Amino acid sequence: xxxxxxxxxxxxxxxxxxxxxxxxxxxxxxxxxxxxxxxxxxxxxxxxxxxxxxxxxxxxxxxxxxxxxxxxxxxxxxxxxxxxxxxxxxxxxxxxxxxxxxxxxxxxxxxxxxxxxxxxxxxxxxxxxxxxxxxxxxxxxxxxxxxxxxxxxxxxxxxxxxxxxxxxxxxxxxxxxxxxxxxxxxxxxxxxxxxxxxxxxxxxxxxxxxxxxxxxxxxxxxxxxxxxxxxxxxxxxxxxxxxxxxxxxxxxxxxxxxxxxxxxxxxxxxxxxxxxxxxxxxxxxxxxxxxxxxxxxxxxxxxxxxxxxxxxxxxxxxxxxxxxxxxxxxxxxxxxxxxxxxxxxx
Amino acid sequence: xxxxxxxxxxxxxxxxxxxxxxxxxxxxxxxxxxxxxxxxxxxxxxxxxxxxxxxxxxxxxxxxxxxxxxxxxxxxxxxxxxxxxxxxxxxxxxxxxxxxxxxxxxxxxxxxxxxxxxxxxxxxxxxxxxxxxxxxxxxxxxxxxxxxxxxxxxxxxxxxxxxxxxxxxxxxxxxxxxxxxxxxxxxxxxxxxxxxxxxxxxxxxxxxxxxxxxxxxxxxxxxxxxxxxxxxxxxxxxxxxxxxxxxxxxxxxxxxxxxxxxxxxxxxxxxxxxxxxxxxxxxxxxxxxxxxxxxxxxxxxxxxxxxxxxxxxxxxxxxxxxxxxxxxxxxxxxxxxxxxxxxx
Numbered sequence: 001x002x003x004x005x006x007x008x009x010x011x012x013x014x015x016x017x018x019x020x021x022x023x024x025x026x027x028x029x030x031x032x033x034x035x036x037x038x039x040x041x042x043x044x045x046x047x048x049x050x051x052x053x054x055x056x057x058x059x060x061x062x063x064x065x066x067x068x069x070x071x072x073x074x075x076x077x078x079x080x081x082x083x084x085x086x087x088x089x090x091x092x093x094x095x096x097x098x099x100x101x102x103x104x105x106x107x108x109x110x111x112x113x114x115x116x117x118x119x120x121x122x123x124x125x126x127x128x129x130x131x132x133x134x135x136x137x138x139x140x141x142x143x144x145x146x147x148x149x150x151x152x153x154x155x156x157x158x159x160x161x162x163x164x165x166x167x168x169x170x171x172x173x174x175x176x177x178x179x180x181x182x183x184x185x186x187x188x189x190x191x192x193x194x195x196x197x198x199x200x201x202x203x204x205x206x207x208x209x210x211x212x213x214x215x216x217x218x219x220x221x222x223x224x225x226x227x228x229x230x231x232x233x234x235x236x237x238x239x240x241x242x243x244x245x246x247x248x249x250x251x252x253x254x255x256x257x258x259x260x261x262x263x264x265x266x267x268x269x270x271x272x273x274x275x276x277x278x279x280x281x282x283x284x285x286x287x288x289x290x291x292x293x294x295x296x297x298x299x300x301x302x303x304x305x306x307x308x309x310x311x312x313x314x315x316x317x318x319x320x321x322x323x324x325x326x327x328x329x330x331x332x333x334x335x336x337x338x339x340x341x342x343x344x345x346x
Numbered sequence: 347x348x349x350x351x352x353x354x355x356x357x358x359x360x361x362x363x364x365x366x367x368x369x370x371x372x373x374x375x376x377x378x379x380x381x382x383x384x385x386x387x388x389x390x391x392x393x394x395x396x397x398x399x400x401x402x403x404x405x406x407x408x409x410x411x412x413x414x415x416x417x418x419x420x421x422x423x424x425x426x427x428x429x430x431x432x433x434x435x436x437x438x439x440x441x442x443x444x445x446x447x448x449x450x451x452x453x454x455x456x457x458x459x460x461x462x463x464x465x466x467x468x469x470x471x472x473x474x475x476x477x478x479x480x481x482x483x484x485x486x487x488x489x490x491x492x493x494x495x496x497x498x499x500x501x502x503x504x505x506x507x508x509x510x511x512x513x514x515x516x517x518x519x520x521x522x523x524x525x526x527x528x529x530x531x532x533x534x535x536x537x538x539x540x541x542x543x544x545x546x547x548x549x550x551x552x553x554x555x556x557x558x559x560x561x562x563x564x565x566x567x568x569x570x571x572x573x574x575x576x577x578x579x580x581x582x583x584x585x586x587x588x589x590x591x592x593x594x595x596x597x598x599x600x601x602x603x604x605x606x607x608x609x610x611x612x613x614x615x616x617x618x619x620x621x622x623x624x625x626x627x628x629x630x631x632x633x634x635x636x637x638x639x640x641x642x643x644x645x646x647x648x649x650x651x652x653x654x655x656x657x658x659x660x661x662x663x664x665x666x667x668x669x670x671x672x673x674x675x676x677x678x679x680x681x682x683x684x685x686x687x688x689x690x
Contacts, residue, residue: 120383138390174506175389182388182397189404196411203415207425212652216645219577226578227585234589291590292597302596311592313641315584 020106023071027110031064035117042127042160046153049160053128057118061111068107074099074225080307081224087309095224098217112195119188122181123160129180130159138179139171231306238299241289248286361419361567365451368416372455376409380462387472387502394499398473402463406456413452420448422567432654440566443559457537464530467523468502475501478518485514573651584639 043052069075078099081091118124131153135144144152147170155167159180165173206214293299388397414420423444426436463469478501480486480494489497500509501518509515548556 122384122386172507174503178386178388178503179390179393181386182393185386186397186400189400189408193404193408193411196408196415200411200415203421204424207421208428211425211428212649215648215652219581219644219648220641222578223581223585226582227588230582230585231589234593238593291593292600293593298596298600302593305596306592311588311595313584313588313644315587315591315639 020072020102024068024106024109027064027068027071028113031060031110031113032117034060035114035121040123040127042123044158044161044164046131046150046157049130049157050128053124057115057124057128061114064110064114065107068110069103072103072107074103077225077228078103080228084310085308088312089310092217092220094213094217095220098214099221099224102221116188116192116195119184119191122184125184125187126177126180127160129183130176131156133159133171133176133179135171138175140169143170235303237289238291238293241286242294242299244286245290245294361564361571362447365417365419365447369413369451369454372409372413372416373458376455376458377462379405380459380466385468385472387468389500389503389506391476391495391499394476394502395473398469398471402460402469402473406459409455409459410452413455414448417448417451419444419563419567420452422570423448425570426566429655430653433657434655437559437562439555440559440562443556444563444566447563461530461534464526464533467526470526470529471519471522472502474522475499475518478522482521483514483517485512485517577648580644584644587639 040056043049078096081099082096084091133156135141135152135156147155155170156176158165158167159173159176162173167173293302385401388394423441426444427441429436476495476498478498480498486494486497497509497514498518500506501515501522503509504515
């Protein structure tokens, strides 16, 4: 079965979006499971009922929403893209909007599931509105005027707790519970219907309006994500190469020092070979990987300018230098014959 | 393990099988949802009918919308409907086909819910207990009309004190449940007969047109998916080259500023962009990027994809915009041309 899990995992990871959909589904299931595992405990006191129920109805969805955002690595990407200075690459607000919308949509699913399950179950609603039950319609309405309001409230507040309810002479508990649960379930289903309707409208109506712009935003948001990951990978590769060369040089230096130290001894060697020994072939490869950045200052400068001044989205041989500072571009870009060629790997 | 993989691949092979899979999944979810839902009839005069009918009809509506949402092809269909014609004619028959196939699959889960509710009977009993004709049952002979109404309203609630252990309640309840199950089974039978007839009689009407429409609707779906994948690969190559260019330009700047000597002692070249490393230009890297290597070009490519899809004619040379979708039956010639270009 491990293979099965691995395959499912690979399938979900193949595409960033389907991975996020998978996380989304897992969180929705977790939300439903959390609700069923949670032990609802209505206080059955006049002032506290409403506060407790509203808390249970609203606080966990907020937590789930934030959790959904946190688990999405695109959040930091969005923040980074928003705050970076334009540099050579203009910022596109449409891309930012797209990224935010797609994250928010996915993060909203778990809270919606929580609210729907809470309403459909009915305990929360019962706890919150038990003091608002229409006693005249459901129970012995004739007895109501004789009761002071606070006494009535105290009696009704105990409806959710069967073991301490003492108002059967006024209002049968089952009747009131059924009534409130029925309303709660009706609200729950209406909420579910409303959210699915909204989602359906958004999804179906969007292609009618902004399809071309949508394709662009989708492409560039994927691009930003991939570019960031590739940059991190390249930096890691660089760091590894840096470390290897650094250590090699250190050992060589130690070796040289030792040889110098033993200049009088048996290990004295001819001056010609005192020159730095040729690094083995692996060392040459490592130096290549360094791509010319070989000291801390240079690396820091590279990382700073990656943030402050991202390169423009334009690849090509006749490119002027990508860094500014007086190396303003050469002549005008030669007009390329713009032929969009279609490649498909069918 | 291999069986699992084969099953997975089979489901992914055609968009129709994916849709069928989703449809079945949604039906299973419906069954689970129904069985875990806690039915709670209010047993009050006016609320019963509202609750019962609401529960019979609202969840199916929500499930129908979910079925439309979960189906990728509904979005593809709307996109196909609204795109500008460009070089590729639009065929309303294909859009109708996609619409009908999406609707059929989306209707499965709601029907499952309705049938379950009818066969189970609770919804029906709750909704129609107040509308039962008391004349049918002898037990109500010596009760006033208002008492009868009150009694009938409480029939769905077995535990209520008014109706507990009352034979009249059981009689009414049994009557309604029997009616509900009869309706449920009739609806099931009707649906199955309709489906059977539709399937058997279809070949009698327009079989060739049907085959064409099915092919092209599958094609549109696959094309969109492949376009998305190709865009992703392109973005990856673009990003790769961009990052490497960045590192190379940094190196160049450092050389120019004289901050370091090139290890081989070459004099710095201020104006030349250093060649990107060789591996960038190896086969696959270049193949994806060839002409599309700047933001404007990518944007232009994506706009053109939307506003003016290429004609469905692979034999036409590049840059030549031929005719659009034609209604020729899939001839052998087209088939052989296709086989030259596809590499399944």
